Amino acid sequence: MAVKKTAKKAVAKKAPAKKVVAKKAPVKKVIAKKAPVKKVVAKKAPVKKAVAVKAPVKKVVAKKVVVKKAPAKKVVAKKAAKKTVVNKEQFYSMVTEAAYFAAQNDGNKKGSTDYWMEAEAGVSSKFSIK
Numbered sequence: 001m002a003v004k005k006t007a008k009k010a011v012a013k014k015a016p017a018k019k020v021v022a023k024k025a026p027v028k029k030v031i032a033k034k035a036p037v038k039k040v041v042a043k044k045a046p047v048k049k050a051v052a053v054k055a056p057v058k059k060v061v062a063k064k065v066v067v068k069k070a071p072a073k074k075v076v077a078k079k080a081a082k083k084t085v086v087n088k089e090q091f092y093s094m095v096t097e098a099a100y101f102a103a104q105n106d107g108n109k110k111g112s113t114d115y116w117m118e119a120e121a122g123v124s125s126k127f128s129i130k
Contacts, residue, residue, distance in 0.1 A: 083128040084127050084128070086127045094127070095116065096119075098119035098122055099112070099115040100115075
């Protein structure tokens with residue numbers, strides 16, 4: 001048998017690529033000089049002290065007050081007022097009117113029975129029913 005010769009191809013290795021880094025020029029810092037700050041000092045005006053002028057003291061003379069007593073009032077007993085006698089119909093109509101006007105004057109803030117009870121008490125104090 002014959003030996004075959006196989007030719008090996010030579011593979012050339014590539015050299016690794018070099019990275020090219022651009023160098024930056026150094027940055028020069030520019031410092032601006034500030035103008036010197038002048039301090040301004042305000043001069044204070046001279047302070048004048050206020051002098052209070054005292055008013056002359058007046059002497060107060062107390063006057064005697066004479067209190068007059070009021071004359072005593074005589075107590076007179078009032079006579080009991082006579083009640084007018086009315087019938088039931090008149091009494092009912094007077095209570096109705098009094099309750100109506102009380103509700104109108106008050107703006108109907110309470111219930112109708114409250115106005116009725118007040119009117120009935122007021123009318124019964126002035127009149128008696130037969």
